[in-house]
Amino acid sequence: xxxxxxxxxxxxxxxxxxxxxxxxxxxxxxxxxxxxxxxxxxxxxxxxxxxxxxxxxxxxxxxxxxxxxxxxxxxxxxxxxxxxxxxxxxxxxxxxxxxxxxxxxxxxxxxxxxxxxxxxxxxxxxxxxxxxxxxxxxxxxx
Numbered sequence: 001x002x003x004x005x006x007x008x009x010x011x012x013x014x015x016x017x018x019x020x021x022x023x024x025x026x027x028x029x030x031x032x033x034x035x036x037x038x039x040x041x042x043x044x045x046x047x048x049x050x051x052x053x054x055x056x057x058x059x060x061x062x063x064x065x066x067x068x069x070x071x072x073x074x075x076x077x078x079x080x081x082x083x084x085x086x087x088x089x090x091x092x093x094x095x096x097x098x099x100x101x102x103x104x105x106x107x108x109x110x111x112x113x114x115x116x117x118x119x120x121x122x123x124x125x126x127x128x129x130x131x132x133x134x135x136x137x138x139x140x141x142x
Contacts, residue, residue, distance in 0.1 A: 006109050007066035009102050010057050011121035016095060017054040018072030021047055023091065026075065027084045029128055039081055042135065056121070057091050086135050096122055 028043035058068040076091075078084040103118040 003064055006105055007061055007064050009105060010061050011069040013098055013102060014054060014057040014087055015069050015071060015073040017050050017057060019075050020050040022072055023075045031081055031084060037082060046128055053121055056117055063126060072110060085132055089129065089132045092125055092132060095125045096129060099125060
């Protein structure tokens, strides 16, 4: 595993963390309907984890000699609560898969500290995914 490829992958992860921060912030602001308050709180609660992930990735990229990206991945638009939750679920599912790949790359590179940090992020992102799945099991007709 070469360092530049690892940095490139970490920057991809960082762009998606920025995406998540924007996505959760935007959805919290615009969600409407009978479940607005519950969903707003759910979206806002996730932001701190995503910020922490972004900081960890930025620090690691810089430590490896790279330059952290400042460009987020595109944020999907959603018109109603169900569409927002479905977009979040898709993003969290993809995020877990990306981090599993990155953890293996970190191990191949010999950076076991990074691999451990990514394992912790995988656990957190998996919890986010599971909470979103639970919310989607309800009836969202707004």
